[in-house]
Amino acid sequence: AGKSDLKSAERSIVFPVSVVLPAGGTGERTGLQTPKQFCLFLGRPLISYTIQAFERVSWIQSIVVVVAKEYMDLMTDIVQQFQHTKVRVVPGGSTRHRSIYNGVLALSEEGEEGKPATDKAKVVIIHDAVRPFVEEDFLHKIAMAAKEQGAAGAIRPLVSTVIATTSEGYLDHSLERAKYRASEMPQGFTYDVIHQAYQKCSESDFEFGTECLHLALQYCGTNAKLIQGPPTLWKVTYKRDLAAAESIIKDTLSRSACVITGGSAQAVTLADALQKAVAALNVELDVIPDLTGENGAYLLNDWNFIQVSVNRSCLSEVEALLIDLEAAKRALLHPLVVILVLLSGSDELSVSGRVVEPEAIMDLASAAKLRNILLYGIQLHQSKDTQRWERSVLRVAEITSALIRERSPALVGQLLQA
Amino acid sequence: AGKSDLKSAERSIVFPVSVVLPAGGTGERTGLQTPKQFCLFLGRPLISYTIQAFERVSWIQSIVVVVAKEYMDLMTDIVQQFQHTKVRVVPGGSTRHRSIYNGVLALSEEGEEGKPATDKAKVVIIHDAVRPFVEEDFLHKIAMAAKEQGAAGAIRPLVSTVIATTSEGYLDHSLERAKYRASEMPQGFTYDVIHQAYQKCSESDFEFGTECLHLALQYCGTNAKLIQGPPTLWKVTYKRDLAAAESIIKDTLSRSACVITGGSAQAVTLADALQKAVAALNVELDVIPDLTGENGAYLLNDWNFIQVSVNRSCLSEVEALLIDLEAAKRALLHPLVVILVLLSGSDELSVSGRVVEPEAIMDLASAAKLRNILLYGIQLHQSKDTQRWERSVLRVAEITSALIRERSPALVGQLLQA
Numbered sequence: 001a002g003k004s005d006l007k008s009a010e011r012s013i014v015f016p017v018s019v020v021l022p023a024g025g026t027g028e029r030t031g032l033q034t035p036k037q038f039c040l041f042l043g044r045p046l047i048s049y050t051i052q053a054f055e056r057v058s059w060i061q062s063i064v065v066v067v068a069k070e071y072m073d074l075m076t077d078i079v080q081q082f083q084h085t086k087v088r089v090v091p092g093g094s095t096r097h098r099s100i101y102n103g104v105l106a107l108s109e110e111g112e113e114g115k116p117a118t119d120k121a122k123v124v125i126i127h128d129a130v131r132p133f134v135e136e137d138f139l140h141k142i143a144m145a146a147k148e149q150g151a152a153g154a155i156r157p158l159v160s161t162v163i164a165t166t167s168e169g170y171l172d173h174s175l176e177r178a179k180y181r182a183s184e185m186p187q188g189f190t191y192d193v194i195h196q197a198y199q200k201c202s203e204s205d206f207e208f209g210t211e212c213l214h215l216a217l218q219y220c221g222t223n224a225k226l227i228q229g230p231p232t233l234w235k236v237t238y239k240r241d242l243a244a245a246e247s248i249i250k251d252t253l254s255r256s257a258c259v260i261t262g263g264s265a266q267a268v269t270l271a272d273a274l275q276k277a278v279a280a281l282n283v284e285l286d287v288i289p290d291l292t293g294e295n296g297a298y299l300l301n302d303w304n305f306i307q308v309s310v311n312r313s314c315l316s317e318v319e320a321l322l323i324d325l326e327a328a329k330r331a332l333l334h335p336l337v338v339i340l341v342l343l344s345g346s347d348e349l350s351v352s353g354r355v356v357e358p359e360a361i362m363d364l365a366s367a368a369k370l371r372n373i374l375l376y377g378i379q380l381h382q383s384k385d386t387q388r389w390e391r392s393v394l395r396v397a398e399i400t401s402a403l404i405r406e407r408s409p410a411l412v413g414q415l416l417q418a
Numbered sequence: 419a420g421k422s423d424l425k426s427a428e429r430s431i432v433f434p435v436s437v438v439l440p441a442g443g444t445g446e447r448t449g450l451q452t453p454k455q456f457c458l459f460l461g462r463p464l465i466s467y468t469i470q471a472f473e474r475v476s477w478i479q480s481i482v483v484v485v486a487k488e489y490m491d492l493m494t495d496i497v498q499q500f501q502h503t504k505v506r507v508v509p510g511g512s513t514r515h516r517s518i519y520n521g522v523l524a525l526s527e528e529g530e531e532g533k534p535a536t537d538k539a540k541v542v543i544i545h546d547a548v549r550p551f552v553e554e555d556f557l558h559k560i561a562m563a564a565k566e567q568g569a570a571g572a573i574r575p576l577v578s579t580v581i582a583t584t585s586e587g588y589l590d591h592s593l594e595r596a597k598y599r600a601s602e603m604p605q606g607f608t609y610d611v612i613h614q615a616y617q618k619c620s621e622s623d624f625e626f627g628t629e630c631l632h633l634a635l636q637y638c639g640t641n642a643k644l645i646q647g648p649p650t651l652w653k654v655t656y657k658r659d660l661a662a663a664e665s666i667i668k669d670t671l672s673r674s675a676c677v678i679t680g681g682s683a684q685a686v687t688l689a690d691a692l693q694k695a696v697a698a699l700n701v702e703l704d705v706i707p708d709l710t711g712e713n714g715a716y717l718l719n720d721w722n723f724i725q726v727s728v729n730r731s732c733l734s735e736v737e738a739l740l741i742d743l744e745a746a747k748r749a750l751l752h753p754l755v756v757i758l759v760l761l762s763g764s765d766e767l768s769v770s771g772r773v774v775e776p777e778a779i780m781d782l783a784s785a786a787k788l789r790n791i792l793l794y795g796i797q798l799h800q801s802k803d804t805q806r807w808e809r810s811v812l813r814v815a816e817i818t819s820a821l822i823r824e825r826s827p828a829l830v831g832q833l834l835q836a
């Protein structure tokens with residue numbers, strides 16, 4: 001057992017690992033028309049998030065997604081639109097086990113397509129399309145244990161007591177909670193174990209069985225290693241889970257923003273004050289003068305942007321930012337937030353004039369929205385009254401973090417007052 | 419069994435029913451400092467929603483909330499602040515069963531406090547503080563079955579396969595899913611059964627037991643009737659459940675809004691157009707001229723408000739509405755949304771002037787926010803260009819439903835452009 005002790009620092013895997021992702025569910029428990037795996041979260045289907053969770057793991061070489069025949073076209077479109085590269089889509093069978101078996105068979109064909117035999121998956125990870133938050137660390141534990149034991153599966157403590165019922169609907173007995181666990185996904189198998197289990201199992205297993213670990217035990221004599229997974233392995237099952245999943249996705253996208261000051265001293269002062277104010281709101285801010293040189297990297301990762309413009313009567317700076325973002329194709333996968341903060345230089349301006357016409361921001365935002373960029377404006381006025389200035393900065397911080405968190409398409413193009 | 423067939427139309431209950439609500443959890447599974455039952459949702463603790471679910475049921479006569487000693491003061495404050503009337507707070511014991519027993523004993527004291535003996539609870543419903551969405555219909559089923567059988571409990575199908583593990587952490591066997599159920603809450607007992615079960619049970623039961631139904635079976639020979647409950651019975655357990663619960667609460671508060679037109683023909687035209695536009699967004703709108711007479715009832719229920727003001731240079735109409743709302747004490751339980759729609763009469767105004775200064779709305783909103791009323795403004799311009807007008811109306815609809823749904827405190831006082 002000491003051999004399977006894993007440190008997250010040592011995550012290289014020297015044997016081929018592939019994934020089978022059965023995505024045949026009909027979503028009846030959410031009460032929605034669309035099966036859960038195809039429900040959109042910020043414009044992107046849930047299954048695309050799950051695929052991404054595997055694709056970004058360097059040691060996973062291929063992913064077979066198994067879908068019902070009527071969803072083959074939709075799934076193929078999703079793979080293309082969201083630029084998945086390790087994915088093959090194959091048609092499912094009439095039950096979950098038949099679908100998984102189809103996926104496993106598709107893997108065995110892979111080795112034959114001109115690739116060397118050593119590329120054939122040594123370990124197969126089976127997961128659910130509707131568990132999008134699985135992490136590399138845990139996948140590594142499952143893959144290593146599967147390699148060593150032949151089979152491995154995620155478990156979680158039971159949340160409710162499990163009881164046996166009589167046929168008339170009365171309590172028969174309750175189980176001792178400590179002895180039992182909920183069997184979750186992912187599970188891992190050596191290719192030979194899962195292949196042999198499905199070759200040997202009966203029609204009845206294919207029809208009514210639910211547990212791959214059970215087949216490995218019954219037909220290969222393999223007692224799966226059980227590993228407790230984190231709560232994030234949870235399965236999007238009910239309608240309430242859609243809200244929970246959206247909230248987690250939004251949290252992930254809302255952690256950090258990049259303030260572009262243009263180098264102006266006033267903008268830098270504002271950015272520094274903002275940095276302190278948003279820290280209390282759980283947003284992290286990086287402050288940079290512009291996106292040239294090494295700062296170009298900000299365009300490639302999951303950053304939100306705050307462009308500070310001082311005393312400008314045009315939108316040239318934020319227009320340049322939008323062009324850079326479009327060139328970097330950042331907004332293809334999820335809506336990107338850009339907030340233009342217009343800082344005007346004196347108290348006098350606060351009543352009389354606007355620096356930029358609100359209509360101009362609305363027009364720019366409408367065009368950006370078509371490219372999945374959500375542009376909002378915030379106007380504030382420099383003030384020598386310290387209290388007033390601090391109140392304005394705090395309001396910019398609150399508005400900024402609310403806009404980044406909520407990503408409301410209805411509010412794009414608005415010029416808000418701080 | 420035919421006798422216990424229930425129709426939701428016949429919900430009167432002719433025997434006294436009381437509730438014991440153990441609220442001693444420490445919330446370790448959410449990873450938060452605050453126990454889940456005290457986490458705030460729109461400014462109100464979760465347990466207050468759960469209490470409300472019982473308080474609004476006419477045939478439930480009293481609710482005993484059992485909390486750890488260190489939370490007695492907090493709980494007493496909650497009862498007062500959220501105006502709960504059927505609630506008594508008692509201190510808990512060192513385990514869940516000891517706490518529930520304390521609650522049951524507190525009920526038996528009730529009958530003695532000068533009330534006639536017939537008021538003593540005949541049926542006791544036990545529920546969790548962190549299952550706030552339980553509905554009257556299901557409580558009725560549990561109460562009736564408990565009266566008839568001595569004990570009754572909610573069950574749900576198992577979401578995951580349940581497996582038995584060996585002491586070394588390997589798969590021993592998996593259970594046949596169809597034979598087992600998850601035991602959930604609420605559960606119901608005749609007073610005599612639950613009281614006797616706790617009187618007879620052992621110290622070990624008090625210390626390690628989890629299942630009240632099991633005690634009823636073991637010590638009273640009562641086989642509980644099991645009734646499948648709806649998914650809404652679910653228990654707020656993990657951090658993700660907080661987001662799911664908030665989403666459900668927000669949905670409930672966002673279903674309907676009341677448009678006040680002031681009787682102006684232009685405002686009525688806008689309101690009618692809005693009514694069509696928001697229908698597609700799942701918001702229902704009632705249109706009324708004002709809140710006099712029978713329309714005063716809108717102030718008392720869960721409505722959001724949209725005040726349309728035409729060509730006004732002051733905020734008198736919305737100020738009057740805020741005064742009415744405050745008098746009705748509507749915003750005590752959850753934040754109330756008021757949207758001021760400023761309709762200006764012609765295209766010419768659209769560039770030149772504002773009808774109302776944005777600063778005035780911000781000041782009014784800041785004051786209203788202290789009283790838990792969230793005030794937002796939307797400005798739009800009458801236009802003879804049909805397309806332009808329809809676009810503006812659609813934008814008002816989108817902004818309105820986003821503001822009502824999201825209830826963002828950061829955006830109050832903003833004057834948005836449609």
Ligand SMILES: [Mg+2]
Pocket residue numbers: 183184210211212579
């Ligand atoms: Mg399974």
Ligand SMILES: [Mg+2]
Pocket residue numbers: 161601602628629630
């Ligand atoms: Mg229980």
